[in-house]
Amino acid sequence: MAMQDSLSERYEPGVIEPAVQQYWEDGRVFKADEDPDREKFYCLCMFPYPSGRLHMGHVRNYTIGDVIARYQRMQGRNVLQPMGWDAFGLPAENAAIENNVPPAEWTRSNIAYMRGQLKRLGFAYDWDRELATCDPAYYRWEQWFFTRLYEKGLVYRATAVVNWDPVDQTVLANEQVIDGCGWRSGAPVERREIPQWFPRITASADELLEELDRMDEWPEAVRTMQRNWIGRSEGLSIRFALNDGPAGLDELEVFTTRPDTLLGATYMAVAPEHPLALAAAADDPAVAAFIEECRHQSTSEAVIEKLEKRGMALPVTVRHPLTGDALPVWVANFVLMSYGTGAVMSVPAHDQRDWEFARKYDLPIVPVIATSDGTAPDVSAGAFTERGATINSGRFDGLDFTAAFDAIASALEADGRAERRVQYRLRDWLVSRQRYWVCPIPVVYDADGNVQPERDERLPVALPEDIAWEGVASPLRSMPAFTETTLPDGSAGRRETDTFDTFFESSWYFARFCCADNPDAMFDARVDYWMPVDIYIGGIEHAVLHLLYARFFHKAMRDAGLVSSDEPFKRLLTQGMVCKETYFRETGGGRKQYFNPADVDVETDDKGRVIAARAHLDGQPVTIGPVEKMSKSKNNGVDPQALIDRYGADTVRLYTMFAAPPDQSLEWSDSAVEGAFRFLKSLWRLVHEHVTAGPAPALAALTLDADQKALRRHIHETIVKVSDDVSRRYKFNTAIAAVMELVNHLSRTPAANDAGRAVRQEGLDTVVLLLAPIVPHVGHVLWRALGHREDLAGAPWPVADEAALVRDAIELVVQVNGRKRAVVSVPADADKAACEQAAMADDNVARFTAGKAVRKVIVVPGKLVNIVVQE
RNA sequence: GCCGGGAUGGCGGAACUGGUAGACGCGCCAGACUCAAAAUCUGGUAUCCGAAAGGAUGUGCGGGUUCGAUUCCCGCUCCCGGUACCA
Secondary structure, X not given: OOOOOOOOOOOOHHHHHHHHHHHHHHOOOOOOOOOOOOOEEEEEEOOOOOOOOOOHHHHHHHHHHHHHHHHHHHOOOEEEOOOEEOOOOHHHHHHHHHHOOOHHHHHHHHHHHHHHHHHXXXXXXXXXXXXXXXXHHHHHHHHHHHHHHHHOOOEEEEEEEEEEEOOOOEEEOHHHEEOOEEOOOOOEOEEEEEEEEEEOHHHHHHHHHHHHOOOOOOOHHHHHHHHHHHOEEEEEEEEEEEEOOOOOOOEEXXXXXXXXXXXXXXXXXXXXXXXXXHHHHHHOHHHHHHHHHHOOOOOOHHHHHHOOOOEEEXXXXXXOOXXXXXXXXXXXXXXXXXXXXXXEEEOOOOOHHHHHHHHHHOOOOOOOEOOOOXXXXXXXXXOOOOOOOEOOOHHHOOOOHHHHHHHHHHHHHHOOOEEEEEEEOOOOOOOEEOOOOOOEOOEEEOOOOOEEEOOHHHOOOOOOOOOOOOOOOOHHHHOHHHHEEEOOOOOEEEXXXXXXXXXXXXXXXXXXXHHOOOOOOOOOHHHHHHOOEEEEEEEHHHOOHHHHHHHHHHHHHHHOOOOOXXXXXXXXXXXXXXXXXXXXXXXXXXXXXXXXXXXXXXXXXXXXXXXXXXXXXXXXXXXXXXXXXOOOOOOOOOOHHHHHHHHOHHHHHHHHHHOOOOOOOEEOOHHHHHHHHHHHHHHHHHHHHHHHOOOOOOOOOOOOOHHHHHHHHHHHHHHHHHHHHHHHHOOHHHHXXXXXXXXXXXXXXXXXXXXXXXXXXXXXXXXXXXXXOOOHHHHHHHHHHOOOOOOHHHOOOOOOOHHHHOOOEEEEEEEEOOEEEEEEEEEOOOOHXXXXXXXXXXXXXXXXXXXXXXXXXXXXXXXXXXEEEOO
C-alpha cells in the first residue's frame, strides 16, 4: 500500500473490512511464535459451543478478548490469542433426533459457518492453532490422561443416582426434566443408581480453597462462590447406637458442625435411599409408598430444596450418646444420600429447617444455646441459629461455642463414639455420561467386569461417527463394532459405553492451544512458554463448575509433570449477559407465542416512551414483556449477522463495547447501533477533510493559542484516561465516551492555520490509536491515510506528554451546608486560605451565608469547599 | 431453599478512594440545509416552580453514620446468574 493512501469520501465498511482482513491474513499478522526474548501475553476467551450461528453473547465475549489482545500487542507484548470449538454436547444429539442429521456432520458444518462469522468480525486469532474437541487428535490426550489418573488412583468407580426416563429408556440431564417428567416422553422420571466414574476432586479441595486467597486478579464474587461451593467445615462425626436396628445395622453415623447443640438433638433424619429407610420399607407399605414417591424426585438441588419438606417416622430409635435417651429416626425427602452419610442429626431449636420439620410433625424443640443476655431463646417463631453459651446441657452448661465443641467432642471421642473431622460440601466429580456425542471413556471390562484402562498404543478410542440413530438412547450400546474388543491376553473384552462430561474437554484446552499440532504428546515445551493464561474471559455463569474443574484438572496435570504453573488462569474477567425485551401473545392455557424483535414494530409517545408494539405479520398488538437474556425459548435473539451485513464489523464491535461495561449485563438496542455507525462515519469525514487539505506541518516549532493549547491538553488527558480504562479498569464504554468527547472537541476547533492543522493531526492520530483495538479495520485505513507507514496493529500505544497536561486554573465547587451553591475558578496552586476566600467572595454563596455564623469550613484541595453555617 | 450479583432520566449507561448526580450515546423536541425526503449540522432535553437568575425535589423501599452518601452500616422488596447431567 502507498505511504499515504487517498481516502474515499464515503465510509464503506463492506468494502474496506474484507480488504483489511485479507491483508492481515496474507501477512500472517496474528500468528503467534514462541520467542523467549519477548514478554508473552496469552489472552483467551471461553471457546464456543458450535450451536449453529454466533449469538450476541459470543460477539461480546470475543470483542472484549480481541480489544485486550490488540491493546497488549500495541504494548509490545508477544500475544497469543487462539480460538477453538467446544464441539461435543447435547444439542448435537437433539438435532440428530429432530432432523435426522448425524451429530458429527451437524457439528462440523456449524463450525465452518461460525468460523466464517468470526473471521468476518476481524478477530486477531492465530487460526493455525484452531482445535475442536470432537477431533480424535484432541480427545486422545484426555483419554490418555484419564488412564494416568486411574493408575494413580485419582479416579474410581462408584454408584450414583441419575434421572431415568422409563419410557425412552435413557438417562436425562436435569435440564431435560420438566416438572418431574421427561421432556420428550412426558413420563414421570425415576431415580436410578448406576455405576459411574469419579475423578477425586475432593483430594484437591484444600489446595483449591487455599489458592483462592492468592488469586487477587480474580473477581472477589467468583472466589467467594468457589469458597462456598467447596464449603470446608470442621465438625464432629458421631455414631449413634441404634435401638431395634435391622439386621446388620447397629449404628447411625452423622456429621455435625454444631456439636455444642448435641443436647438439643431431638430426632434423626435419613435419606429415602438410606439402608434404614429401605429396611423399614420392606415391612411397612406406608414407608415403601413414601420412598417410592421420593424416587420420582429430580436429582437437582434447586428442585429438592424448594420441595415441601416431608417425612415419616421409622420403627427404630437411636440412643443419645450423652443422655441415653431414645431419639426417633425419620426418613425425610430433603436429606441427600449423596451428601455425607445420608443422615443428619436434627436440632430444631437451633436450625431453621429442623425447626420447620419439627413444627410440622410435632417433634420436641429443646433450646440448648442461650441468647447474648444469658436467657433461653424464644423458639416459638423460629430457630435461634446464633452461637452462644450452652444451657439445658447438664455438665456441659455455661460453655461458649469453642469450649462446648471441645468438651462434647472429647467426651464422645473418649467413648469411641465420634471423631473430629473436616468435611467438604464439594463432592467428587461425576464424569460419566450415558450419551453418544461425547468422548468415550477409555476403559475395557473383562468377563468378570474387572476394569482394564485402554492401552496407550490403542488410543484414541475413537467415537464412531457413521451411526444410525434409532430412538433417543445413545447408539453406542447397540454397536458391537464399538463394544466388542480384546484384552492384552487375547481374551474378549467389553468396551465402556459411557462417555465423558463435556466439562472434561473444556478443562485442559487452554494448554493444548500452546501446541495444538503436536501428534506425539499431550504437551511440549511451548506450553511452558505460554502458560498460564494471562487473562481468561467468559460468562459469569461459569463461575463455579467450569472454572473449578479446569483448576482441578490443571493441578492434576501439574502433579503429573505435564505443566509447571499452579493455576491455569492468572486473571479472570467475567462477562455479563446480553439481554433484549420480549414480545408475546397469550395463546391460551398459560402458553405464550413469542415474537422476535425483528418482526415487531414499536410505537412511542412524544417523549420516546414505548407505549405499544405490533407484529409485522398481521399488524395486531403484541404484549411487551420484560427484558431477558437472549434465548431461543423467548425468541428475543438479535442475529449479529444481519447487523454485520448492514453496518460492518467495526460498528458492531464499537456498539457492543460502548453499551455497557464488560461485567454488566447489556441490553441490546438497534437504534444505538446506528449511533455507533454515525460516530465512525463522522470520524471518517473528519479525517477525509483533514488529509485532502495536504500533509499537516510538524507541531514542534509552532506556537499555540489558548484554544489550541486547551485542545492539546484534552488530547493528552484522553490518552491518560483511555489507557487507564483499557489496561486497569477494563471499562471500554467510558474509554469510548472519552474518545467521542475528544472527537467532538476536534471537530469544533478550527484548523485554519498551521498550528491548528498540526494539533488536529496529533488529535486524529491519537483517536485512531486509542480506538485501534476496538475498530481495527477503519483504524487501519485511517492510519494509512493520516500518513503512517507501519501497520496500526503493530503501532505503539500512545504516551501522554506531561508538559501538555499542565493546567493554570481549576474549577472549585462551593457548597453551603452540603448543597452546591457555586463553581469558582482558582489558580491551580491556590492554598486552602485562597480557596476559602474565593468561595466566600461568590455572590450566591454570600446570599446563603449572610447573617449566619460560620461553624466550620471544609476544603478538599483541587475539588471543593463546604461552608457549614448555623441554620 | 442456599451461594453470588444487580436496581440511577423516556432508554443504555457515567460519577474510579465518602466530595458538582445524570459524562458519552440513543430517543424525543425545535431550528438550518432541501421542491421534498434521506443524510448532515446547530440548540434544547431528570421532575416541579420561575421570563431568567435561581430555588425545591430526586439514585428500588425504610432507617442510621457524616459537614457531605448512588458510594459506608442495619433491615426489606423485586430482578438476574449458579445450584453439581445445558454449555
